[in-house]
Amino acid sequence: MERTFIMVKPDGVQRGLIGEVIRRLEQKGLKIVGIKTMWIQEELAMEHYSEHAEKPFFRDLVDYITSGPVVAMVAEGKEAVKVVRNIVGATNPVEAAPGTIRGDFGMDIGRNVVHASDSLKSAEREISLFFDADELIEYTRADEEWLYES
Ligand code: IDP
Numbered sequence: 001m002e003r004t005f006i007m008v009k010p011d012g013v014q015r016g017l018i019g020e021v022i023r024r025l026e027q028k029g030l031k032i033v034g035i036k037t038m039w040i041q042e043e044l045a046m047e048h049y050s051e052h053a054e055k056p057f058f059r060d061l062v063d064y065i066t067s068g069p070v071v072a073m074v075a076e077g078k079e080a081v082k083v084v085r086n087i088v089g090a091t092n093p094v095e096a097a098p099g100t101i102r103g104d105f106g107m108d109i110g111r112n113v114v115h116a117s118d119s120l121k122s123a124e125r126e127i128s129l130f131f132d133a134d135e136l137i138e139y140t141r142a143d144e145e146w147l148y149e150s
């Protein structure tokens, strides 16, 4: 089992898409093991997106992600990192396939509704950046034996 980090960005929250994002994760079979609403401050935003510090869009990206509340989540499941990236879709909503969150709900790369970790390594980094260990809950979903062969 893997854990990955997902966030409904400020545009997703303001557009009333929190439930839609959670619904898609839940119906796929992912287990939400941590969730909270927060308003990201500049320092955390810059740390979260540090890999993009030299990019021309970095300042706008930090402004965007700190522009309103977000919903941060940790989802667990078999190959959760890849599964969630597939649900989220390509970075640019113009290119994102219909059926993905960005493909169904976005129009602009700078307003792409959600964040999701792109590798197991970044998932671990991002989870520890946003959640304390005691905010993540271990439990069994009642349908797990029907979601997985073994
Ligand atoms: P990802 O969110 O699909 O992992 P990244 O390349 O890691 O995409 O970029 C992080 C975020 O930075 C994107 O989700 C998007 O909000 C923003 N971003 C990426 N490329 C651009 C760009 O060319 N212009 C404006 N914003 C961008």
Ligand code: MG
Pocket (backbone or CB within 6 Å): 116, 118
């Ligand atoms: Mg990324």
